[in-house]
Amino acid sequence: MAAPKPDQTAYYDPARLLRVDHRPPAGVWPGTPARFEPGGYLHPAKPKNLEALGLPHAHAWSPTDEDWQLPPDWQRIVLEGMRARIARSRTLQLFMDNCVRCGACAKRCPFFLGSGDPKNMPVLRAELLRSVYRRHFTLAGRLMGEMVGARELTPAVLKEWFKYFFQCTECRRCAVFCPQGIDTAEITMLARELLLLLGLSVNWVLEPAANCHRTGNHLGIQPHAFKDSLEFLADELAEITGVRVQVPINRKGAEILFVTPSGDLLADPGTYTAMGYLALFHEIGLDYTFSTYASEGGNFGLFASVELMKKLNAKIYAEARRLGVKWILGGECGHMWRVMHQYMDTLNGPADFLEVPSSPVTGTRFERARSTKMVHIAEFSADLLAHGKLRLDPARNAAVCATFHDSCNPARAMGLLDEPRAVLRAACPRFFEMAADTIRERTLCCGGGAGLGADENMEVRLRGGMPRGREVARVRDAHGVNTLVTICAIDRATLTTVCDFWAPPVRVAGLHELVGNALVMKGEKERTENLRHEPLEPEAGG
Amino acid sequence: MRRGWWIRHAGGSLAAVLLLAAIPLVGAGLLGLRAPFALGVPALALAFFVVGASLRVARWMRAPVPFRIPVTTGQQAFLPWIRRSRLGSPRSALDAVARVGVDVLLFRPLLRRAPTVPAGHGELGADRVPWLWLLAALFHGSLAVIALHHLCLFVTPVPTWLATLAAADAWLELGTPRLHLTGAALLVAIAGLLARRLLLPRLRYVSLAADYFPLWLLAAIGVTGLMMRHFTGVDLAAVRTLLRTSASLAAVVPPELDPVFLLHLFLVGVLLVYFPLSKLMHMPGALMSPTLGLGNTSREVRHVNPYNPRVEPRSYAEYEAEFRERMVEAGLPVTEE
Numbered sequence: 061m062a063a064p065k066p067d068q069t070a071y072y073d074p075a076r077l078l079r080v081d082h083r084p085p086a087g088v089w090p091g092t093p094a095r096f097e098p099g100g101y102l103h104p105a106k107p108k109n110l111e112a113l114g115l116p117h118a119h120a121w122s123p124t125d126e127d128w129q130l131p132p133d134w135q136r137i138v139l140e141g142m143r144a145r146i147a148r149s150r151t152l153q154l155f156m157d158n159c160v161r162c163g164a165c166a167k168r169c170p171f172f173l174g175s176g177d178p179k180n181m182p183v184l185r186a187e188l189l190r191s192v193y194r195r196h197f198t199l200a201g202r203l204m205g206e207m208v209g210a211r212e213l214t215p216a217v218l219k220e221w222f223k224y225f226f227q228c229t230e231c232r233r234c235a236v237f238c239p240q241g242i243d244t245a246e247i248t249m250l251a252r253e254l255l256l257l258l259g260l261s262v263n264w265v266l267e268p269a270a271n272c273h274r275t276g277n278h279l280g281i282q283p284h285a286f287k288d289s290l291e292f293l294a295d296e297l298a299e300i301t302g303v304r305v306q307v308p309i310n311r312k313g314a315e316i317l318f319v320t321p322s323g324d325l326l327a328d329p330g331t332y333t334a335m336g337y338l339a340l341f342h343e344i345g346l347d348y349t350f351s352t353y354a355s356e357g358g359n360f361g362l363f364a365s366v367e368l369m370k371k372l373n374a375k376i377y378a379e380a381r382r383l384g385v386k387w388i389l390g391g392e393c394g395h396m397w398r399v400m401h402q403y404m405d406t407l408n409g410p411a412d413f414l415e416v417p418s419s420p421v422t423g424t425r426f427e428r429a430r431s432t433k434m435v436h437i438a439e440f441s442a443d444l445l446a447h448g449k450l451r452l453d454p455a456r457n458a459a460v461c462a463t464f465h466d467s468c469n470p471a472r473a474m475g476l477l478d479e480p481r482a483v484l485r486a487a488c489p490r491f492f493e494m495a496a497d498t499i500r501e502r503t504l505c506c507g508g509g510a511g512l513g514a515d516e517n518m519e520v521r522l523r524g525g526m527p528r529g530r531e532v533a534r535v536r537d538a539h540g541v542n543t544l545v546t547i548c549a550i551d552r553a554t555l556t557t558v559c560d561f562w563a564p565p566v567r568v569a570g571l572h573e574l575v576g577n578a579l580v581m582k583g584e585k586e587r588t589e590n591l592r593h594e595p596l597e598p599e600a601g602g
Numbered sequence: 603m604r605r606g607w608w609i610r611h612a613g614g615s616l617a618a619v620l621l622l623a624a625i626p627l628v629g630a631g632l633l634g635l636r637a638p639f640a641l642g643v644p645a646l647a648l649a650f651f652v653v654g655a656s657l658r659v660a661r662w663m664r665a666p667v668p669f670r671i672p673v674t675t676g677q678q679a680f681l682p683w684i685r686r687s688r689l690g691s692p693r694s695a696l697d698a699v700a701r702v703g704v705d706v707l708l709f710r711p712l713l714r715r716a717p718t719v720p721a722g723h724g725e726l727g728a729d730r731v732p733w734l735w736l737l738a739a740l741f742h743g744s745l746a747v748i749a750l751h752h753l754c755l756f757v758t759p760v761p762t763w764l765a766t767l768a769a770a771d772a773w774l775e776l777g778t779p780r781l782h783l784t785g786a787a788l789l790v791a792i793a794g795l796l797a798r799r800l801l802l803p804r805l806r807y808v809s810l811a812a813d814y815f816p817l818w819l820l821a822a823i824g825v826t827g828l829m830m831r832h833f834t835g836v837d838l839a840a841v842r843t844l845l846r847t848s849a850s851l852a853a854v855v856p857p858e859l860d861p862v863f864l865l866h867l868f869l870v871g872v873l874l875v876y877f878p879l880s881k882l883m884h885m886p887g888a889l890m891s892p893t894l895g896l897g898n899t900s901r902e903v904r905h906v907n908p909y910n911p912r913v914e915p916r917s918y919a920e921y922e923a924e925f926r927e928r929m930v931e932a933g934l935p936v937t938e939e
Contacts, residue, residue, distance in 0.1 A: 149668050150663075150667045150910045151892045157658075157887060158884040162738070178804055200812070237711050237712075238711055239706065239709045312934070380914060405900065405904065428899075431902055431903055432904075476678060480685045497717060527718075563618050
């Protein structure tokens with residue numbers, strides 16, 4: 061057997077990763093250059109992906125190169141980009157001007173907890189950018205230099221930005237502990253936009269974005285294959301339940317457009333969640349359609365620039381208009397819902413051609429989504445359950461002992477906390493919460509969101525996921541938890557890695573996978589298997 | 603190098619405060635330039651503060667908030683039967699104002715616990731005592747009360763509520779005149795905040811002269827204030843005369859004003875000048891924070907960004923043109939046959 065490589069979890073020894081030294085290293089932070097070690101950084105974006113998206117300065121380079129092949133006027137590009145973006149945003153001005161460096165955020169960042177690298181303290185991560193802002197845009201910075209934390213923009217600073225702004229998942233946990241509400245996600249987004257102006261981004265972000273631009277989804281699934289994937293899931297479902305569900309695609313005149321991350325159609329364990337959707341929609345007789353043109357709920361543009369986020373997101377409303385639906389239902393996904401909830405209406409609205417969403421089954425009018433016209437599947441299902449419109453048999457999930465991981469975006473950008481719990485309690489008999497300071501608004505990080513979910517940066521992911529993984533291990537030992545339920549497609553991929561490493565054999569499931577297991581369907585055969593084709597018997601040997 | 607950093611920043615800022623303190627001692631004390639230090643410098647400093655702070659706030663106000671991005675720290679209002687958190691997920695303007703009040707004025711985020719012990723990082727602390735909250739509350743609270751006490755110098759007769767506040771602040775009845783507890787509390791808080799910065803390695807690593815300087819400066823202002831009240835004494839009648847006449851052309855600089863008062867006044871002037879140029883602007887700035895002050899109504903009310911970029915997606919027509927054959931083969935509906 062070949063020796064494991066840094067992009068594989070087997071390369072890492074949990075005991076070694078756990079020995080984190082949180083004391084800062086010798087030397088001063090402005091003079092400590094960023095180092096790029098195997099397992100610690102993401103691959104640069106391939107020029108073809110930048111070109112496909114019409115982005116400037118596409119070129120081949122590597123973080124480990126001494127010379128990053130910057131355009132000759134790179135300093136002007138970055139400073140002008142910074143000036144324009146900050147001038148147009150009160151949010152950024154406040155976050156640049158007002159931090160008092162109280163340090164309340166420092167030990168809240170999962171990446172600092174897991175790595176001990178002081179530049180992963182949110183305060184210092186932001187100072188990497190603020191120092192340049194001060195030097196070039198403030199009087200105090202020009203006059204006082206280092207004393208007020210101002211420094212020149214140099215290639216070494218760019219390298220630091222690339223390293224540390226791609227060790228932030230924009231999870232906003234720090235913002236919850238900041239007495240001024242300074243949101244590092246905004247600062248990370250600014251830094252990534254500035255790097256992108258020089259053609260510096262990561263392939264894990266830009267390849268999905270380029271795919272999504274062309275084919276409608278991150279994975280690059282073409283329309284016929286998209287249909288195949290869904291029909292494969294319908295076949296599976298028929299085999300397990302005895303019920304043949306229809307999968308409407310690109311159907312004009314449907315009442316509802318359903319949008320969900322494409323990852324859930326292709327990769328386990330997301331596929332089980334997707335089967336749960338199909339079963340649910342069939343059972344309640346929902347008049348809906350998938351779209352191939354808008355076949356992606358997620359938006360990797362969010363991890364690159366506002367323009368790219370808008371470009372990809374615009375397809376959703378465009379497709380809703382083309383198909384003539386009344387409103388949009390969104391699947392389980394984290395950053396997708398950051399975009400849908402906080403950005404979509406501003407970027408691509410107003411959606412005045414749609415109607416205020418209302419449940420065709422319960423009649424509930426979702427007034428709180430009356431402008432954006434988009435409802436979250438957990439909200440929709442919680443409403444169905446509250447009206448007694450779903451028959452669930454939780455005993456079918458008797459083998460599951462669940463805990464719930466609040467995904468960062470639904471928790472801290474929406475406040476979607478109790479809806480998924482209401483659904484989970486109805487579908488699953490055994491459910492234990494993790495510690496209060498690691499759930500809800502204080503939830504921890506999966507370690508791989510915001511474009512960090514690749515393999516080549518595995519050490520970064522395992523460290524960022526360490527606090528979550530350790531807490532999962534604790535509830536595993538304390539309560540026998542064997543399943544981590546989450547409403548995010550990125551979580552389903554990244555937390556699987558985190559749990560395998562830090563808390564085996566806990567596995568990851570979507571909320572609607574458990575709903576699909578428990579759903580009593582008209583005309584179904586006697587269920588002997590869950591959606592994973594595993595026998596339903598409660599306990600091992602039971 | 604590691605030691606060099608904090609000596610430069612903590613020591614340099616202390617030296618700066620001491621050097622600044624020497625200016626009025628030399629200027630007013632040795633050279634006898636009393637009028638410039640009693641009237642000119644404070645007036646200029648005040649003008650600089652008012653104009654500088656207003657310009658900064660105006661610059662913030664002029665810039666639009668691009669997106670409605672509150673950080674939600676509680677259950678949203680969506681389904682009527684799920685109890686929502688008014689402060690964690692504000693909906694109305696009143697909710698949002700209450701949230702800013704509680705989060706910014708009462709430092710609620712500093713009370714949130716997240717012990718790192720269960721996660722295996724015990725050395726980072728168990729969050730049993732919210733030290734930073736205590737220091738922040740003590741520091742800002744005593745500053746606010748001390749500022750109110752100074753109103754007594756400007757208004758005669760002293761209103762009842764101010765007299766009551768002063769009496770309450772002196773309830774320990776120590777010394778003559780009675781010690782204001784806030785005066786002592788301010789110095790304790792400053793000592794605590796300085797100690798944090800100097801003793802916590804990770805905080806020392808990020809702290810700048812810009813962080814130490816206001817603490818040293820406020821300590822100097824506090825010490826000179828306490829000195830006047832309790833040790834060197836100050837001719838309050840003379841101070842009132844100065845303040846009352848300072849706004850007029852016939853300003854009087856009473857000869858009884860002592861050097862400690864002029865030093866105190868000068869340091870307050872330095873603070874006023876430093877304020878608009880520095881992080882001290884977080885006082886108005888924190889109240890404007892969009893992550894705290896905006897309601898979580900992003901799906902309910904459209905938020906408009908005047909600089910919304912003009913970007914078009916790949917059109918459906920272009921998409922269908924590329925994939926039409928395969929779509930037809932797969933039996934997917936297409937627009938053009």
